[in-house]
Amino acid sequence: MVSAKSPTVRRRRLCGELRRLREAARMTCDEVGRELGCTGSRISRIESGRLGIRPGDVRELLDVYRVTGPEADRLVQLARDARQRGWWYAYNDVVSETMKTFVGLEAEASSIQNYEAHFVPGLLQAEPYARELFEGVRPTLDAETVQRRLALRMARQQVLHRADPPDAWFILDEAALRHRVGGAGVMRAQLDHLLEIGELPNVTVQVIPFAAGVHFGMGSGFVVFDFPDPLDTSVAHTENLVGAVFWEEQSEVDRCRVAFNHLRSAALSDVGSRVFIGDMAKEI
Incomplete structure (x- = not known):
C-alpha cells in the first residue's frame, strides 16, 4: 500500500513557509542573498521549489530571519522530510x-x-x-x-x-x-x-x-x-x-x-x- 505522506507536499509547504518568513522580516531575496553570500536569484529559486534545499541551508535562512527554538527545529525537520524520496521514485527511469x-x-x-x-x-x-x-x-x-x-x-x-x-x-x-x-x-x-x-x-x-x-x-x-x-x-x-x-x-x-x-x-x-x-x- 502506498504511503499517504508525500515529500512533495512537505517541500511545497517548506518553500511557502520560508517565503512567508522572509516577507515577515521585510527583506527582499537580494537582501537575504547578500546576508548569505549568494544571489537573490538562488533564494527565489528555493522559495519557488525550483532548487532543492538542505536542512543546513534552512538553518542559515532561519538565522537571517531570527527564527529560533521549537519553530526553527520544526522547519529543519520539515526540510529533512522534504528530502525523502516518495515511492514513485522507484520509477525514476520512466517518469518526468x-x-x-x-x-x-x-x-x-x-x-x-x-x-x-x-x-x-x-x-x-x-x-x-x-x-x-x-x-x-x-x-x-x-x-x-x-x-x-x-x-x-x-x-x-x-x-x-x-x-x-x-x-x-x-x-x-x-x-x-x-x-x-x-x-x-x-x-x-x-x-x-x-x-x-x-x-x-x-x-x-x-x-x-x-x-x-x-x-x-x-x-x-x-x-x-x-x-x-x-x-x-x-x-x-x-x-x-x-x-x-x-x-x-x-x-x-x-x-x-x-x-x-x-x-x-x-x-x-x-x-x-x-x-x-x-x-x-x-x-x-
Missing part, C-alpha cells in the same frame, strides 16, 4: 519531473476533483485500457518502458483504497467513454471497471452526456487537489500538447473549482451516470 510532482500531490491529497474530456482519468483506468493508451499515444515506446509506466499507473490507483482515502470526484465527458481505445473487449472491461470503482464510498463518477450541449469543460481536463493540513494550500493542474502547468494562486484554483461545480451541475447524477455507463457497456 512534472509527473513526480503530480504523483506527489496526488499521494497526500484529501480531496481530488478531476474532469476529463477525452479519456478516462488515470486513477480510473483498467490495466488493458491504460496499456492501449501508452502504446497508442507513444508508439515508439519499447515494451519494457510501457510496462514500467503501466506499473506506476496501477500503483497510483492504490491511493483510492488506502485506510484514509481522498474524497475523489470524477467527471467525464461522454466523448471520453465513446472514444475507442483498443478493441470492444478493452472498452467493455473499462466501463465495467468504472462501475466497480464507483462503488467505493469515497469515489463519485459522473458523466456529461452529449445531450448536455455546450459546457464549461469543452476545452481541456483539469485536476484540483486539496490537502489535510491547512498549511498546504490547494493546487490545480492542467495539461495540453505543450506541457503541464500547476496553478497555485488562489484565484487560479478558484476558477477551476467554479468550473468543476458547473460541470457537476451539467452532468448526470451519480446514479444516472451508473445507468448510462452500464447501458454503454451493453451496447459494445
Whole structure:
C-alpha cells in the first residue's frame, strides 16, 4: 500500500513557509542573498521549489530571519522530510519531473476533483485500457518502458483504497467513454471497471452526456487537489500538447473549482451516470 505522506507536499509547504518568513522580516531575496553570500536569484529559486534545499541551508535562512527554538527545529525537520524520496521514485527511469510532482500531490491529497474530456482519468483506468493508451499515444515506446509506466499507473490507483482515502470526484465527458481505445473487449472491461470503482464510498463518477450541449469543460481536463493540513494550500493542474502547468494562486484554483461545480451541475447524477455507463457497456 502506498504511503499517504508525500515529500512533495512537505517541500511545497517548506518553500511557502520560508517565503512567508522572509516577507515577515521585510527583506527582499537580494537582501537575504547578500546576508548569505549568494544571489537573490538562488533564494527565489528555493522559495519557488525550483532548487532543492538542505536542512543546513534552512538553518542559515532561519538565522537571517531570527527564527529560533521549537519553530526553527520544526522547519529543519520539515526540510529533512522534504528530502525523502516518495515511492514513485522507484520509477525514476520512466517518469518526468512534472509527473513526480503530480504523483506527489496526488499521494497526500484529501480531496481530488478531476474532469476529463477525452479519456478516462488515470486513477480510473483498467490495466488493458491504460496499456492501449501508452502504446497508442507513444508508439515508439519499447515494451519494457510501457510496462514500467503501466506499473506506476496501477500503483497510483492504490491511493483510492488506502485506510484514509481522498474524497475523489470524477467527471467525464461522454466523448471520453465513446472514444475507442483498443478493441470492444478493452472498452467493455473499462466501463465495467468504472462501475466497480464507483462503488467505493469515497469515489463519485459522473458523466456529461452529449445531450448536455455546450459546457464549461469543452476545452481541456483539469485536476484540483486539496490537502489535510491547512498549511498546504490547494493546487490545480492542467495539461495540453505543450506541457503541464500547476496553478497555485488562489484565484487560479478558484476558477477551476467554479468550473468543476458547473460541470457537476451539467452532468448526470451519480446514479444516472451508473445507468448510462452500464447501458454503454451493453451496447459494445
